[in-house]
Amino acid sequence: MSEFTYIDAIRQAQHDLLEQDERVFIYGQDVGKFGGAFKATQGLQAKFPGRVLDAPISEDAMIGMAIGAAVEGMRPLVEVQFADFSSIAFNQIVNHAGTHFYRTGTPVPITVRLPSGGTPGSGPFHSQMMEAIYAHYPGLIVVTPATVADAYSMLVESVKLNDPVLFCEHKFLYRWLKSDKMVLDDPLPIGKARIVRAGKHATVVAYSAMVHEALRAAERLSAEGWEVEVVDLRSVKPLDMDTVMASVARTGRMLAIGEAFPWGGVTAEVVSRVVAEGFHLLDAPPQRLNSRDTPVPYHPNLWQMHRPTLESICSAIHHLLSL
Amino acid sequence: MPDVQTNQSDATSVNASRGDLIRRTFQAMLMSRTLESKLGSLYKAGQIVGGVYLGKGQEAVSAALGTNLTKGRDIFAPLIRDQAGRTAFGEDLLDPIRTYLGSVEGPMRGRDGNIHRGRPSEGMPAMISHLGALIPMVAGMLMARRMQGRMEGTVGATCIGEGGSSTGAFHEGLNMAAVEKLPFVLVLANNQFAYSTPTDEQFACERLVDRARGYGVAGHEVDGTNMLDCVEVMNTAVSNARAGEGPQLVVANLLRLSGHGEHDDGFYVPKELKESAVGQDCLAIGEQQMLEGGHSTAEEIADWKREYAEAVQAAVATVQQEPKPDPYQDDWSAFSTPGISGIH
Numbered sequence: 001m002s003e004f005t006y007i008d009a010i011r012q013a014q015h016d017l018l019e020q021d022e023r024v025f026i027y028g029q030d031v032g033k034f035g036g037a038f039k040a041t042q043g044l045q046a047k048f049p050g051r052v053l054d055a056p057i058s059e060d061a062m063i064g065m066a067i068g069a070a071v072e073g074m075r076p077l078v079e080v081q082f083a084d085f086s087s088i089a090f091n092q093i094v095n096h097a098g099t100h101f102y103r104t105g106t107p108v109p110i111t112v113r114l115p116s117g118g119t120p121g122s123g124p125f126h127s128q129m130m131e132a133i134y135a136h137y138p139g140l141i142v143v144t145p146a147t148v149a150d151a152y153s154m155l156v157e158s159v160k161l162n163d164p165v166l167f168c169e170h171k172f173l174y175r176w177l178k179s180d181k182m183v184l185d186d187p188l189p190i191g192k193a194r195i196v197r198a199g200k201h202a203t204v205v206a207y208s209a210m211v212h213e214a215l216r217a218a219e220r221l222s223a224e225g226w227e228v229e230v231v232d233l234r235s236v237k238p239l240d241m242d243t244v245m246a247s248v249a250r251t252g253r254m255l256a257i258g259e260a261f262p263w264g265g266v267t268a269e270v271v272s273r274v275v276a277e278g279f280h281l282l283d284a285p286p287q288r289l290n291s292r293d294t295p296v297p298y299h300p301n302l303w304q305m306h307r308p309t310l311e312s313i314c315s316a317i318h319h320l321l322s323l
Numbered sequence: 324m325p326d327v328q329t330n331q332s333d334a335t336s337v338n339a340s341r342g343d344l345i346r347r348t349f350q351a352m353l354m355s356r357t358l359e360s361k362l363g364s365l366y367k368a369g370q371i372v373g374g375v376y377l378g379k380g381q382e383a384v385s386a387a388l389g390t391n392l393t394k395g396r397d398i399f400a401p402l403i404r405d406q407a408g409r410t411a412f413g414e415d416l417l418d419p420i421r422t423y424l425g426s427v428e429g430p431m432r433g434r435d436g437n438i439h440r441g442r443p444s445e446g447m448p449a450m451i452s453h454l455g456a457l458i459p460m461v462a463g464m465l466m467a468r469r470m471q472g473r474m475e476g477t478v479g480a481t482c483i484g485e486g487g488s489s490t491g492a493f494h495e496g497l498n499m500a501a502v503e504k505l506p507f508v509l510v511l512a513n514n515q516f517a518y519s520t521p522t523d524e525q526f527a528c529e530r531l532v533d534r535a536r537g538y539g540v541a542g543h544e545v546d547g548t549n550m551l552d553c554v555e556v557m558n559t560a561v562s563n564a565r566a567g568e569g570p571q572l573v574v575a576n577l578l579r580l581s582g583h584g585e586h587d588d589g590f591y592v593p594k595e596l597k598e599s600a601v602g603q604d605c606l607a608i609g610e611q612q613m614l615e616g617g618h619s620t621a622e623e624i625a626d627w628k629r630e631y632a633e634a635v636q637a638a639v640a641t642v643q644q645e646p647k648p649d650p651y652q653d654d655w656s657a658f659s660t661p662g663i664s665g666i667h
Contacts, residue, residue, distance in 0.1 A: 025470060050470065056502055058495035061459035065499060068463025071443045074470065076463075091453050091492070096460070098657070099451065103435045106443040107659040139657035162659045191663065238663055 028079030063092035083114035098139035132265035153187035193240035199229035252283035284323035351411035378404035380580030383605035387553035433648030454487030458496025486517020547577030550609035
C-alpha cells in the first residue's frame with residue numbers, strides 16, 4: 001500500500017491543477033528549478049515550463065502580480081515561502097485582493113499558500129499562524145486543512161473558487177502526516193467542518209495541526225471513560241457553525257483549540273458564536289486554549305510548551321468537564 | 324458626448340500623425356480641467372462626500388500618457404491626479420461623476436468613491452489608496468497576457484508621485500517589472516509635495532530619474548509643464564516599451580496647482596515656487612503651443628471650451644437624477660462565490 005504525506009498531497013494538487021487548467025500558474029520564491037523551500041513544487045517547472053515562475057524576494061509585489069494576472073483571466077497560485085512573510089504582502093492581500101470584487105465587481109481568483117505553524121527550532125519568524133489576521137478581513141477565504149486528503153482536495157477547490165483564498169498548510173504535518181488515501185471520490189467542500197471523533201461529554205473544536213493533538217487528548221481521556229467529540233473546522237472562513245452547534249447541542253460543553261496567539265482569533269470567534277447562538281445548550285462556560293502570548297520561541301524546550309500540548313489540552317478538557 | 328477624441332484606434336501607428344496626438348492631448352487636458360473645476364464646485368456646494376482630488380497642473384503629463392495608449396489593447400492604471408489621462412485613454416465622462424456622486428449606475432456603485440474607480444476587466448484597474456500597489460498589479464496583467472500568448476503589442480502603464488516613490492511597494496513592483504523585462508511605463512509626477520511634505524523631506528537623491536539606472540530600466544525626464552515635450556517623451560517611452568525595450572521610468576517635474584484635495588488650501592506651498600518655472604500652468608502653455616504650432620485656431624479652442632462645459636453640465640445633471648445606493652438592496656457580500664459567506 002502506498003503512503004502519501006501531507007506535502008505529497010500539496011504537490012500532487014498543484015501538479016493536477018497545472019495539468020487540468022491552463023490558466024493555473026505558480027509564482028513564488030525558489031519554486032522553479034529548486035522546487036520550493038519545502039519541495040512542494042519539485043519537478044513541476046520541468047514538466048510545465050513557463051508556468052512555474054521564480055519571484056524576487058518581494059511578497060507585496062508577488063501578491064500584486066497575482067491580482068493583476070487574475071483580473072486578466074489567470075488562476076495564480078502563489079507560494080509565500082513562510083506564512084510569516086505574508087505580513088510583507090498584508091496590504092495587497094487585505095486591501096487589494098480582499099476589496100476588489102466588492103468594489104469593482106471583478107473577482108480576483110488567487111490562491112496564496114501559507115506554510116504555517118511551528119516546528120522545533122523554527123523560532124519567531126518561521127512559525128506563525130496567520131489565519132485569524134486574514135479571516136478578520138472581508139472578501140478572503142481562509143482554509144486550514146488538517147489531513148492529507150483535505151490538503152489535496154481543498155487546494156484543488158481553492159484554485160477553482162472565484163475569490164482570494166489563503167491556504168494555511170501546516171509545516172509540522174508536511175512529512176509527519178501520512179495516509180494511504182490522498183484523492184477521495186467525494187471530498188467535503190470548503191465551508192463544511194468534519195466530526196473526526198464522536199463523543200458525548202464534551203466538544204473540542206480544532207483546526208490544522210491541533211486536530212491531531214485534540215485526537216490524542218481524546219484518546220487519552222477515553223481511558224478515563226470520557227467520550228470527547230472532536231470537530232475539525234477545515235476552514236476558518238467560512239466557519240461552519242452548524243456542525244459546531246450540532247456538536248455542542250449533543251455535549252453541552254465546548255473547548256476551542258488553536259495554535260495561534262491567544263488575543264482574539266479563531267478560538268475567540270468560535271466561543272463568541274457558541275455563546276451567542278447556543279447559550280441555552282451549554283452546561284458549562286465554553287473554554288479556549290491557544291499558544292502563549294509571546295513570540296514563538298526557538299528552543300524545542302520552550303517551543304513545545306508555547307503551543308497547546310497533549311498535557312495542556314487534557315488539562316483544559318478536565319477543567320471543562322469539572323465545571 | 325463632446326468632441327474629445329479618445330484612443331479607440333492605434334494612436335502610435337504610423338498613420339497617427341503627431342499633430343493628431345497633440346490635439347487629442349490638449350483636448351483631454353481641457354476636458355479634464357473643465358470636469359475637475361465642476362467637481363471642485365460640487366464639493367464646495369456640499370454635494371460630494373469624502374474628498375475631491377484634482378490633477379490641476381498635471382494634465383499635460385497625464386494626458387500625454389493616455390493619448391499614447393490604446394484602450395482595448397493597452398493597460399492603464401491611473402492614480403489620484405490622472406483625470407486627464409483617464410479622459411485621453413477613453414474613460415466615459417459619466418464614470419468620474421457617477422463615482423463622485425455615488426450613483427449606482429457608476430462602475431463602483433457607491434461602494435467606492437472619487438478617484439478610486441476603474442474598469443479592471445477593460446484594462447483600467449481601480450486604484451487603492453496604498454501607493455505603489457498598482458505597479459505589481461500592472462506587471463501581473465502583462466505577465467498574464469504573455470503567458471496567454473496574447474501580448475499583441477500591449478503596453479501597461481501606471482502613475483505615481485514622488486511621495487509614492489518612497490514606498491516599498493514601488494521598489495518591489497518596479498524591480499519585478501524590470502526583472503521580467505515587461506513592456507511597462509511608469510510615470511512619476513514629481514509635483515513637489517506629497518500632501519504637505521516637500522521633496523527635500525521625501526528623497527535625498529539629486530534627480531529621481533537617476534533611480535532608473537539602479538533598477539535597470541530606461542529613464543526619461545520631462546518638463547511636466549510643457550505639453551509638447553510631454554507628448555514627445557511619452558511617445559518615446561511608450562514606443563520603446565512596445566518595441567520590447569523593457570520598462571520605462573518617466574519622471575515629470577511640475578507643481579501640484581491645488582491642495583492635496585479640495586479640503587486643503589496648500590498654504591505650505593511657497594510663493595516663490597508657484598512663481599517659478601515649475602509652477603507654470605501646463606494648460607495655459609498648452610493652449611499657447613496649440614496656437615503657435617498651428618494645431619488649432621483660437622475659435623476652435625473657444626468652441627471646445629464651450630462644448631466641454633456644456634457636456635460636463637449635462638452629465639452632472641444626468642447623474643444627479645440617478646439613484647443612490649440603497650443599503651436595503653445591497654447584498655452586503657464581499658465574495659463572488661455563491662453561497663460563501665464570511666458571517667452567518
